[in-house]
Amino acid sequence: MAWMAWTWPTAAFFAVIALLLVTFTVLAIKFPETPRTGILRIETTRGDRLFITLLGSAFINLAWLGIVGANQPFALLVCLVYAVAVFRYV
Structure with missing residues (x-):
C-alpha cells in the first residue's frame, strides 16, 4: 500500500465499494430486477x-x-x- 501512500481507512473505503459492486452484480444475476x-x-x-x-x-x-x-x-x-x-x- 505504500506506493500510493494509502491509509487503512482509505483502503477499507475502496474495499467496501468493491464489495458492494460485486454484491450488486451477484444480486442482479441471481434476482433480475x-x-x-x-x-x-x-x-x-x-x-x-x-x-x-x-x-x-x-x-x-x-x-x-x-x-x-x-x-x-x-x-x-x-x-x-x-x-x-x-x-x-x-
Missing part, C-alpha cells in the same frame, strides 16, 4: 440507486468536512440515513 419509479419520477434499478447513494454520500462528506471539519464518523451516520432514503424512496 425491473426498474421502478420513485419520488424523483425516473426509473431506477438497484445499481442506479447505489450510484446515486455513493455520489450523494461523497457530497455529504465533502460538505461535512467543509462546514464541521471534524467528527467525520457522524457524517457516516448521515450517509447511512441518506442511503436508506434513496433505496426506499428513489
Whole structure:
C-alpha cells in the first residue's frame, strides 16, 4: 500500500465499494430486477440507486468536512440515513 501512500481507512473505503459492486452484480444475476419509479419520477434499478447513494454520500462528506471539519464518523451516520432514503424512496 505504500506506493500510493494509502491509509487503512482509505483502503477499507475502496474495499467496501468493491464489495458492494460485486454484491450488486451477484444480486442482479441471481434476482433480475425491473426498474421502478420513485419520488424523483425516473426509473431506477438497484445499481442506479447505489450510484446515486455513493455520489450523494461523497457530497455529504465533502460538505461535512467543509462546514464541521471534524467528527467525520457522524457524517457516516448521515450517509447511512441518506442511503436508506434513496433505496426506499428513489
